[in-house]
Amino acid sequence: MNQIKAFCFDVFGTVVDWRSGIARDAAIFFERHGLAGVDPLRFADAWRSRYQPAMQACRDGHRPYVRLDVLHRENMEYVLAEMHVDTRDIKESELAWLNMAWHRLDPWPDVVAGLTRLKTKYIIAPASNGNIALMVDIAKRAGIPWDAILGAEVTQAYKPAPQAYTRMSEILGLRPEEICMAAAHNSDLKAAQECGLATAFVARPSEHGPGQTMDLAPTGDWSIVARDFKDLASQAGC
Amino acid sequence: MNQIKAFCFDVFGTVVDWRSGIARDAAIFFERHGLAGVDPLRFADAWRSRYQPAMQACRDGHRPYVRLDVLHRENMEYVLAEMHVDTRDIKESELAWLNMAWHRLDPWPDVVAGLTRLKTKYIIAPASNGNIALMVDIAKRAGIPWDAILGAEVTQAYKPAPQAYTRMSEILGLRPEEICMAAAHNSDLKAAQECGLATAFVARPSEHGPGQTMDLAPTGDWSIVARDFKDLASQAGC
Numbered sequence: 001m002n003q004i005k006a007f008c009f010d011v012f013g014t015v016v017d018w019r020s021g022i023a024r025d026a027a028i029f030f031e032r033h034g035l036a037g038v039d040p041l042r043f044a045d046a047w048r049s050r051y052q053p054a055m056q057a058c059r060d061g062h063r064p065y066v067r068l069d070v071l072h073r074e075n076m077e078y079v080l081a082e083m084h085v086d087t088r089d090i091k092e093s094e095l096a097w098l099n100m101a102w103h104r105l106d107p108w109p110d111v112v113a114g115l116t117r118l119k120t121k122y123i124i125a126p127a128s129n130g131n132i133a134l135m136v137d138i139a140k141r142a143g144i145p146w147d148a149i150l151g152a153e154v155t156q157a158y159k160p161a162p163q164a165y166t167r168m169s170e171i172l173g174l175r176p177e178e179i180c181m182a183a184a185h186n187s188d189l190k191a192a193q194e195c196g197l198a199t200a201f202v203a204r205p206s207e208h209g210p211g212q213t214m215d216l217a218p219t220g221d222w223s224i225v226a227r228d229f230k231d232l233a234s235q236a237g238c
Numbered sequence: 239m240n241q242i243k244a245f246c247f248d249v250f251g252t253v254v255d256w257r258s259g260i261a262r263d264a265a266i267f268f269e270r271h272g273l274a275g276v277d278p279l280r281f282a283d284a285w286r287s288r289y290q291p292a293m294q295a296c297r298d299g300h301r302p303y304v305r306l307d308v309l310h311r312e313n314m315e316y317v318l319a320e321m322h323v324d325t326r327d328i329k330e331s332e333l334a335w336l337n338m339a340w341h342r343l344d345p346w347p348d349v350v351a352g353l354t355r356l357k358t359k360y361i362i363a364p365a366s367n368g369n370i371a372l373m374v375d376i377a378k379r380a381g382i383p384w385d386a387i388l389g390a391e392v393t394q395a396y397k398p399a400p401q402a403y404t405r406m407s408e409i410l411g412l413r414p415e416e417i418c419m420a421a422a423h424n425s426d427l428k429a430a431q432e433c434g435l436a437t438a439f440v441a442r443p444s445e446h447g448p449g450q451t452m453d454l455a456p457t458g459d460w461s462i463v464a465r466d467f468k469d470l471a472s473q474a475g476c
Contacts, residue, residue, distance in 0.1 A: 069411065123374055133411040136361055136386050148374050148387040153409065171391065173307065173371040 001223065004198055005174055007118055007236070008127035008150060010159075010183035012051075013207040015126070016105035016138060019044050025101035033090055038083055041209065046082065050075035055129060055158040065156045067131035073099045102130070103137035108204065112143050114229025117238040125150045127168055127181060129158050160191030169197070182232065186219045193220065200224035200232055239461065241416055242436055245356055245474070246365035246388060246406060248397075248421035250289075251445040253364065254343035254376060257282050263339035271328055276321055279447065284320065288313035293367060293396040303394045305369035311337045340368070341375035346442065350381055352467025355476040363388045365406055365419060367396050398429030407435070420470065424457045431458065438462035438470055 012018045022044035030038045054071040057063040076099055080087055087095060118124050126135050128151040135149045150168050157163035169176045176196030183189050184204035193199050199222040205212055218225050226232035250256045260282035268276045292309040295301040314337055318325055325333060356362050364373050366389040373387045388406050395401035407414045414434030421427050422442035431437050437460040443450055456463050464470035 123378065132386055132388075132392070132409050136410070140361065140385060145383070146386075147378060148370055148384075150370075154370070154392060171370050172374070 001198075001236070003178055004122065004180045004236070005178045006123035006125065006172055007180050007182055007200070007232075008125050008168060008197075010181075010185060010188050011126045011128035011130055011135065011138070011151075012105075013204055014182065014184040014202060015111055015128075015144070016107050016142075017204075017207070018048065018102070018105050019207065019209060021105035022047060022101050025098065025104060029094070029098045033085075033094070035085055038085065043079065043083065045208075046079045047072075047075055050078060051129075059158050059161050065152070065158075067153055068129055069099070069102075069131055069134060072102055100137075103134055104141060105138055107138075107142045107144060108228070110228035110230045112145075114231075114233045116145055117230070117233035118236060119145050119147065121238050122236065123147045123172065127151050127159070127164070159188055162191065162195050165192050165195035165197055169195075180223060182224075185215050189222055190220055193222075198223040200226060202226050202228060202232060239436075239474070242360065242418045242474070243412055243416045244361035244363065244410055245418045245420055245438070245470075246363050248419075248423060248426050249364045249366035249368055249373065249376070249389075250286075250343075251442055252420065252422040252440060253349055253366075253382070254345050254380075255442075255445070256286065256340070256343050257445065257447060259343035260285060260339050263336065263342060267332070267336045271323075271332070273323060276323065281317065281321065283446075284317045285310075285313055288316060289367075297396050297399050303390070303396075305391055306367055307337070307340075307369055307372060310340055338375075341372055342379060343376055345376075345380045345382060346466070348466035348468045350383075352469075352471045354383055355468070355471035356474060357383050357385065359476050360474065361385045361410065365389050365397070365402070397426055400429065400433050403430050403433035403435055407433075418461060420462075423453050427460055428458055431460075436461040438464060440464050440466060440470060 009015055023040035026040040026043045030036060030040060054075055058065050115124055125146055125148045128135060130151060131153045132149045139146050152158050154171060155164050155167035157167060169179055172179065177198060180198040180200050181189060181192035182200040182202060184202055184207060189199040189201060201218040201222045203216060205216050224235055226235055247253055261278035264278040264281045268274060268278060292313055296303055315325065353362055363384055363386045366373060368389060369391045370387045373389065377384050390396050392409060393402050393405035395405060407417055415436060418436040418438050419427060419430035420438040420440060422440055422445060427437040427439060439456040439460045441454060443454050462473055464473055
């Protein structure tokens, strides 16, 4: 703990509540386009379910790094088609607005207070698969005081590829053990731990809605287990 | 002016006073190592004079992108040798400390107040040739509230190469004319303008000390000419 100089954060699920946020804007979109029959939460889940496979093509080298805004757009069109929404009659600006819903996600209620405290003693940065513009828009809207925007667009690698963690350490000029990866996902922490980073687990039991079964508790030997970001700040001495 | 969404800043000279800062830490270093005869300001100027040629090798493609911390270290050793300082008797940690003087530079007195106001309406980010860790350390020490750290390590291009500006526009998801490049150097603004960016000139007449002859006044048709960062914020409606 004493050697940690930076806390790097997963964002989707850990910092922001993507499911409610996407459903909120999708409901507006569907109503505006006479598609009131489409369930916004089901749409949010379907959109998010294509997130990992889309990045996998980049991780495997089948595709060069493409920023997440582009993958989100491809996935959105796929899911809308699957739900029999004919997008040909919808203006491009409206489709672009829906894709930008990821830029308008709200943080969980403890986030800004916890990060503001952590920032007094540590470097804080997102280590997200989201691209820089996406992270900046979320942060400015919510008042999240990041010191830098790290993550996939800077490392050119999607988590949990090891380069996503090792390049972050090179970029920060810090040894891996001086960086603590914080996430609500055990798989992210496992990959970070394998690269030598410290780890902090913060459960987000409603990330996937009321029926969530994954990541309700820590499944590894993490450096810190915290109730929320305020508790994380307290445990980090802030 | 109405279309500008982000202000991106040159840092060395424009945001921070590199000459006084390097001389301050060099004086400590020289005294500690019995080298009181070396003039710290002359050393600062000599170190900085190797900045452009070192980056040129990367711009020309003779060398892949190498972060500025590495170029600074190479240049430091060259200049110390030129000044007949034998570094073989000096501990590595001491040499590393001197190289990190760039991470401890102070901003000009108007910077934090001006940027804090600009941040309320615009994205603000450094567009510096300095690497991310360098920018983060300067910002945390001085309380500079950047929204993101952009610049050479993110674009993998050193200004004034056009990619340093065009890739920044792609990364921010903004059209070039929605970004205003702010600098104390007419050459930086000329290169940004050629890429379609808006431009803001802020003179820093003592960057190079009392004998400065360059960049005392705007030499191009820049979008904004401001006395300092507070005036820049006022002209930008903040």
